[in-house]
Structure formats: C-alpha cells, structure tokens
Amino acid sequence: MGFASLSSGVIARIMNGDDVVKPVLQILAIKKINSNADAERYRILISDGKYFNSYAMLASQLNEMQHKGQLDEFTIVQLDKYVTSMVGKDGAGKRVLIISELTVLNAGAEVKEKIGEPVTYENAAKQDKVAKAAPPVVPKKEVTQSNNNNNNNITLNASIGAGMTHPISSLSPYQNKWVIKARVTSKTGIRTWSNPRGEGKLFSMDLMDESGEIRATAFKEQCDKYFDMIQVDSVYFFSKCQLKPANKQFSQLNNAYEMTFTGETAVQLCEDADDGAIPDIKYNLVPISEVSGMENKAAVDTIGICKEVGELQAFTSRTTNKEFKKRDLTLVDMSNSAISLTLWGDDAVNFDGHVQPVILVKGTRINEFNGGKSLSLGGGSIMKINPDIPEAHKLRGWFDNGGGDNVANMVSARTGGGSFSTDWMTLKDARARNLGSGDKPDYFQCKAVVHIVKQENAFYRACPQADCNKKVVDEGNDQYRCERCNALYPNFKYRLLVNMSVGDWTSNRWVTCFNETGEQLLKHTSQEIGEALENDPTKAEEIFSALNFTSHIFKLRCKNEVYGDMTRNKLTVQSVGPLNHKEYNRHLLKELKELTGIGSSSN
DNA sequence: CCCCCCCC
Numbered sequence: 001m002g003f004a005s006l007s008s009g010v011i012a013r014i015m016n017g018d019d020v021v022k023p024v025l026q027i028l029a030i031k032k033i034n035s036n037a038d039a040e041r042y043r044i045l046i047s048d049g050k051y052f053n054s055y056a057m058l059a060s061q062l063n064e065m066q067h068k069g070q071l072d073e074f075t076i077v078q079l080d081k082y083v084t085s086m087v088g089k090d091g092a093g094k095r096v097l098i099i100s101e102l103t104v105l106n107a108g109a110e111v112k113e114k115i116g117e118p119v120t121y122e123n124a125a126k127q128d129k130v131a132k133a134a135p136p137v138v139p140k141k142e143v144t145q146s147n148n149n150n151n152n153n154i155t156l157n158a159s160i161g162a163g164m165t166h167p168i169s170s171l172s173p174y175q176n177k178w179v180i181k182a183r184v185t186s187k188t189g190i191r192t193w194s195n196p197r198g199e200g201k202l203f204s205m206d207l208m209d210e211s212g213e214i215r216a217t218a219f220k221e222q223c224d225k226y227f228d229m230i231q232v233d234s235v236y237f238f239s240k241c242q243l244k245p246a247n248k249q250f251s252q253l254n255n256a257y258e259m260t261f262t263g264e265t266a267v268q269l270c271e272d273a274d275d276g277a278i279p280d281i282k283y284n285l286v287p288i289s290e291v292s293g294m295e296n297k298a299a300v301d302t303i304g305i306c307k308e309v310g311e312l313q314a315f316t317s318r319t320t321n322k323e324f325k326k327r328d329l330t331l332v333d334m335s336n337s338a339i340s341l342t343l344w345g346d347d348a349v350n351f352d353g354h355v356q357p358v359i360l361v362k363g364t365r366i367n368e369f370n371g372g373k374s375l376s377l378g379g380g381s382i383m384k385i386n387p388d389i390p391e392a393h394k395l396r397g398w399f400d401n402g403g404g405d406n407v408a409n410m411v412s413a414r415t416g417g418g419s420f421s422t423d424w425m426t427l428k429d430a431r432a433r434n435l436g437s438g439d440k441p442d443y444f445q446c447k448a449v450v451h452i453v454k455q456e457n458a459f460y461r462a463c464p465q466a467d468c469n470k471k472v473v474d475e476g477n478d479q480y481r482c483e484r485c486n487a488l489y490p491n492f493k494y495r496l497l498v499n500m501s502v503g504d505w506t507s508n509r510w511v512t513c514f515n516e517t518g519e520q521l522l523k524h525t526s527q528e529i530g531e532a533l534e535n536d537p538t539k540a541e542e543i544f545s546a547l548n549f550t551s552h553i554f555k556l557r558c559k560n561e562v563y564g565d566m567t568r569n570k571l572t573v574q575s576v577g578p579l580n581h582k583e584y585n586r587h588l589l590k591e592l593k594e595l596t597g598i599g600s601s602s603n
Numbered sequence: 604c605c606c607c608c609c610c611c
Contacts, residue, residue: 193605202605219604250606260604317609324608344608369611378608414611575611 003115004076004105006049012121015053015084015095024105026115027075028052030066040254041169041212042066046097049116057169059100059211060254072108076115083210083277086164098167098211100279156239156266165237167211171257173243181270182207182214183235183278186363186382189346190227203227206253206380207238209278215251215258215380216241222261229267232382235278240264252299252363252380281382283362285391289335291375292411296368300375303360303391304331305399307338307407309353327351328374330412331359334398337409340374342367347377356399358392360384370414370557370574371443414443414555414574424587428506436558436569443574445555447584448502450521453544458499458518459530461492469495469515494530498522500547502554511556511571520576521547553577553584
C-alpha cells in the first residue's frame with residue numbers, strides 16, 4: 001500500500017503495562033472531550049489494525065497538531081512518548097493511554113481508510129492470552145513508608161505499588177480516589193492574609209505530569225506541614241486533595257480545576273523520578289531583544305546576566321494599603337539587549353546580585369510603561385540563579401569576556417519602541433511617520449525650544465483628595481462638589497494643564513503639560529501658579545514668560561484623539577529634562593555618522 | 604479560605 005505498517009497487536013501489550021518502543025498506530029477518530037472544564041482536551045480512537053483503544057488521550061501540547069489538521073481520521077502515527085494511567089474509582093478504574101509525543105507517518109487524507117478490522121483490546125485480550133495478569137492492587141512490600149508522618153498513605157502506597165497513578169488531566173471534583181505523580185514546577189512563598197472573613201497563611205505550587213498541569217494550594221496547618229517538603233523540580237505522589245473550579249482570572253494554567261490540600265492529603269517524594277514519565281520543566285527561552293515585540297502582560301521565559309542590581313525597596317500599595325518589597329535587576333544577554341526584571345518579597349530580600357549571576361526565569365509577566373517593557377516575577381513564575389545548563393555557561397563566557405559592555409537596546413527604556421535608535425525624532429518626522437495613528441500611543445523625544453505658553457485655561461480647580469484629580473463643580477457658598485467622590489468640599493486644589501508651542505529645527509507643535517511637568521517647567525507649584533493666574537496677573541506673567549525661549553529635552557506621547565468628527569494628533573509631555581549636551585551630542589554624532597557614513601563601525 | 608505585585 002505504500003503506507004507504514006501498523007504494529008499489529010501492540011495495544012493489548014501497551015495497555016497491560018509493557019514498554020513498547022515507538023509503536024505505529026492508526027487514528028480512527030478524534031473528538032474534543034465534552035466537559036464543563038475549560039481545558040481543551042482530545043480523546044482519540046486509535047488502532048493497531050488488530051485492536052483498538054478508545055481510552056486514549058492527547059497531552060495538551062499535542063492540541064496544536066489537531067488544530068493544524070494533522071491528526072485527522074486514518075492518520076498513521078508513531079507514538080514517541082506515552083504513558084498509561086488509571087482513571088476512575090479504585091479497582092474499577094479504566095486504564096487510559098496518554099500520548100505526549102508522536103510523529104505523523106502518513107496523513108489521513110492519503111491513507112483514506114481503516115486498516116484491518118480491529119476489535120476492542122479488552123475483549124480480545126482474554127481470548128488472545130496476549131495480556132498478562134492485571135497488575136496487583138496490593139502494595140508491594142518494598143515500598144518505603146514515607147517519613148513525613150503521613151497517617152493517610154494507605155491509598156497512596158497501594159497505588160504507587162501497583163503503578164496506578166492517575167493523570168492530572170483526569171482529576172475532577174466528582175471523584176476523589178486518585179493518586180497523581182507530578183513534578184513541582186513552581187512554588188510561591190508563604191503568604192498571610194487577613195480580611196473580614198478571617199485570616200491565615202498559605203502557599204501554592206504548580207504541578208505537572210505527562211497529561212497536564214494543575215495549581216495546588218496548602219492553607220494554614222497544611223501550609224506549615226508541607227512548605228519545606230515541597231521542592232521545585234522534585235516529583236511527588238499526591239492524593240486526597242480537594243478539587244474545585246479554578247478561577248481563570250488568577251491562573252494561566254491549562255486546567256479548569258485547582259486543588260486544595262486537606263487534612264486527608266498525603267504527599268510522598270518519588271525517589272526515582274528519572275524514569276522519563278514526568279516531563280522536565282520546559283523553558284521557552286526568548287532573547288531579551290524579542291521582548292520588545294511581545295504583547296503587554298504576555299508570559300516570558302528568558303535567561304540573562306544580572307548586570308545591575310537595584311536596592312531593596314519597600315512601599316505601601318496605594319490601592320490596597322499592603323506593604324510590598326521589591327528589587328529591580330537589569331538582565332543583559334547576547335542579543336545585546338537589556339531588560340529590567342522585578343523581584344518581589346523574599347526573592348527581592350534575599351537576592352545577591354553583586355556577583356552578576358546568570359538568571360533564568362520562566363513565566364514572568366511583561367509590564368509595559370511608556371513604550372518600555374519590563375518583566376515581573378509573579379505567582380507561578382520560576383527564577384533560577386546560575387542554573388547548570390549550556391545556555392547559562394555560554395552567557396557566562398560571553399559576559400566575562402566583555403560581552404555586556406556595549407548593550408545597545410534598552411527594552412525597558414521609556415518612550416520609543418524599545419530601541420534607543422528610534423528614541424530621538426524631530427517634530428517634522430513625528431508628523432511624517434504618522435506617529436500616534438495606531439491603537440497604542442507612540443513615544444519619542446526631541447530637543448525643542450518653548451515659543452509660546454498659553455495662560456488661558458492653564459489650570460483647573462480639582463478635587464482636594466490626594467488621589468482624585470477630577471475637576472470640581474463650584475456650587476457657590478465656597479462649596480465644591482467632586483462628582484467622582486460624590487462629595488462636597490470647602491476647598492479645592494489647583495492642577496495644571498498647560499498648552500505651549502514648542503519648536504525644533506524642523507517644525508513647531510502645540511503640546512500639553514499636566515501638573516508635574518508644568519510645575520517643573522514653570523518652576524512654581526500648581527498652587528502658586530493657580531493663585532497668580534487668578535489674583536496676580538503680573539506675577540503670572542513673570543512666571544510664564546520665564547519659560548519662553550528655553551530649550552529642553554521633551555519626552556512626548558503621541559496619539560490620535562477624536563473630538564466629534566475631528567481627529568487630532570495630540571502631543572503630551574511625559575517628562576522634561578534639561579539639555580544634556582553630552583548625551584545630545586552623542587545622538588547628533590550618531591545621526592551624522594548614519595547620514596555621511598563617516599566614522600562608522602569599521603573604526 | 605488566596606487571587607496582592609506599587610511607582611514611573
């Protein structure tokens with residue numbers, strides 16, 4: 001026929017626990033498992049030409065192949081990696097086949113038909129005597145008792161002894177007799193909470209096996225009992241956790257459920273985890289330069305040298321009033337790029353960056369600010385310091401030989417698209433390049449001189465509350481109403497909203513300064529400026545005219561805004577700085593080099 | 604039962 005021949009009869013052997021290397025099978029059907037779970041999962045009917053098995057599933061990393069139509073009916077595949085596992089109640093459990101790696105040998109469209117007349121392996125196996133006796137459900141004698149004082153490891157040991165663990169993907173709240181064998185991929189620190197419903201402490205961990213992943217959380221007593229035992233990268237047997245729907249708002253894990261440890265929960269370290277069944281943590285390492293082009297809030301795995309380390313900072317969140325500790329690092333890599341990485345809590349406190357270690361991170365989040373992107377290590381993220389992997393040794397060699405000395409691309413730099421070379425722009429170029437016409441604002445900086453500063457409407461009366469800057473309504477009788485706070489106040493504060501025309505050597509534009517940049521440029525507080533504009537025109541004139549014909553470096557935000565049926569390209573001053581001649585001349589020299597080719601890289 | 608990660 002010209003197609004790969006099927007490994008006739010192997011399904012019965014596989015399902016009885018034999019280790020069959022790379023069997024060749026045919027997919028007869030594939031369908032999405034219907035459940036109220038959000039996790040996407042496919043069940044397949046697979047045949048060796050003699051037997052079929054309808055209790056087979058794809059590990060989620062193969063979903064992509066199904067999306068691409070590579071696993072259609074009649075496709076002949078080679079299973080490169082698979083495990084069998086028990087689902088269902090003890091004793092009456094079904095053994096399922098979970099496929100985690102496969103190679104397509106012949107496309108279904110090419111094969112076009114079912115090969116052979118396969119029958120279900122369960123019936124056939126009895127007649128055929130291919131199958132050995134079912135695996136024993138009694139514990140093996142040599143299973144060691146755990147030394148962690150679990151008093152509930154009877155189910156655990158019985159299952160371990162019988163080699164009957166369950167795939168994570170089969171866990172649900174409807175069934176609690178199970179044992180999973182899973183690798184811990186991340187672990188949070190211990191966190192305490194206190195709210196109207198009570199207080200306590202907890203830590204969470206992410207678990208992974210061949211079939212999928214799940215978040216588990218240990219509260220209070222369980223938090224104390226298991227925190228030290230649970231180590232990232234180790235493999236454990238877990239049983240008797242409570243399952244509940246995962247709140248997708250807080251978890252990016254591919255599982256509709258999450259688990260909570262209970263008093264019944266048993267955990268046991270798996271000493272011989274190197275049997276290949278539990279996958280290693282996979283790092284999808286991205287060069288730092290590529291983070292520039294990634295979406296805000298996306299997850300990033302990367303590796304770099306900690307070139308610089310910031311001080312430990314403690315602060316209180318303005319929104320939640322909680323205390324936080326953080327530390328910012330600067331990572332550099334061979335893409336000649338640098339990015340800021342924020343550590344939190346104990347990671348921040350305990351970090352020693354002065355030795356410039358290699359930092360490997362998984363699952364960090366991108367935070368975008370003013371066009372720059374930085375990374376933050378959050379819950380579910382992993383950080384490894386000086387990991388023993390080839391990429392780390394390569395980076396070490398590169399950096400120790402001066403590799404990080406000429407980092408050109410500051411991914412976390414504010415303004416601009418993340419590249420220093422696009423940072424500077426003339427006002428004319430900003431127009432010519434249609435800056436601000438996209439969904440997101442564009443940022444650039446330019447050197448410009450102030451031509452005119454408008455005194456009209458340069459301030460407004462704002463809500464006196466520290467965090468509310470909404471314009472108040474004058475109710476008369478010295479009463480001011482804030483519609484956001486829904487409150488009446490006897491006072492208000494002045495806020496600046498200054499429009500000025502600035503020009504560089506190519507063009508001039510009107511730009512808007514808000515409070516902070518306005519105060520900085522006018523060298524007076526908003527209170528002083530507001531009072532002068534209302535009561536003392538001579539002083540106001542003095543303050544405003546002092547700004548005329550002064551030069552500054554303006555960092556500008558550029559965005560198209562719609563007013564009625566008009567679209568206007570609006571420039572807002574993000575920050576303003578004095579003219580740094582050294583830096584500005586460096587920029588001019590660079591442009592000259594690019595324009596003339598004189599003194600370019602060969603020198 | 605948490606689910607917060609600020610500020611620029």
